[in-house]
Amino acid sequence: MQVYLNGAYLDATMATISPDDRGFLFADGLYEVFLAYDGRILLGEPHAARMRAGLVALQIDTSPADQLLPVADRLLELNQLRQGPALIYAQVTRGAAPRRHSFPAPGTPPTVYLRVKQFASQPAELFANGAAAITVPDTRGSRCHVKSVALLPNVLANEAAHAAGALEALFVRDGVVIEGSHSNVMAVIGDQLVTYPPCNYILTGVTRNCVLDLARALGVTVREGPIFASALADVQELFVTGTTLEVMPLVSVDGRPVADGRPGPLATRLLQEYRRLA
Ligand code: PMP
Secondary structure: OEEEEOOEEEEHHHOOOOOOEHHHHHOOEEEEEEEEEOOEEOOHHHHHHHHHHHHHHOOOOOHHHHHHHHHHHHHHHHOOOOOOEEEEEEEEEOOEOOOOOOOOOOOOOOEEEEEEEEOOOOOHHHHHHOOOOOOOOOOOOOOOOOOOOOOHHHHHHHHHHHHOOOOOOEEEEOOEEEEEOOOEEEEEEOOEEEEOOOOOOOOOOHHHHHHHHHHHHOOOEEEEOOOEHHHHHHOOEEEEEEOOOEEEEOOEEOOEEOOOOOOOHHHHHHHHHHHHOO
16 A cells, blocks of 8 residues: 655655644544545545645644645555545644744644545445434533543644734633633732633643642642733732643733733742742
């Protein structure tokens, strides 16, 4: 079986990608699946157009969408799949780069992979008699409590922060700041330290829990509740916690200063206490 990988046609057993590929690390990519009958690609243009639109949305170079149909055609030829039904699988990722949420250095080439195989329709009996389905709750996008590698929304959020000259992006759901792209968020409101409660919409950070314990040990009252985005102007302190950001004071959000625009005393103290654990 010949496959296409990054400009070359090669035996499938020789096709390898880096473990640092952002598709592997972040699900930072997209794919298309389409059919060919006797070498004629079915609905090729709409598939290429959808890939192009997706690449634009993800800010990945769109040239893989231009190559999609010619490469698929060549693979059908190379694999003697010009007779009968064939299935084409195509995947493009943002490429391989040292792991960080924001985009890699400009010029990092996308990873482009295509393979083909014989297509077999579902059994004729099912088309004749019909098939069964079940219903499930739509939990897509609501399993943030799992430290899953399905991080594309986090990647795009963090890149938006970087593009704006900021360090972190704070996710707002229904008007509430719930967590960062790779951190948890805490605010000092009145005399309480407030952070979002553990639930399926946030990753309950190991750092978060540790910092809350440190705060309690300092006699601070901790409240697991909402930090309203509309009330950010009124908080005494704002900071994020995470393995890589440690305890990072936030002094501006969306270009507006937080409190007096300087790291607050609790964040500073908690960073000290946290680092003392090392
Ligand atoms: N939320 C998200 C979405 C994260 O990716 C991270 C970093 N893993 C955190 C919170 C903070 O988790 P931790 O303190 O365990 O690093």
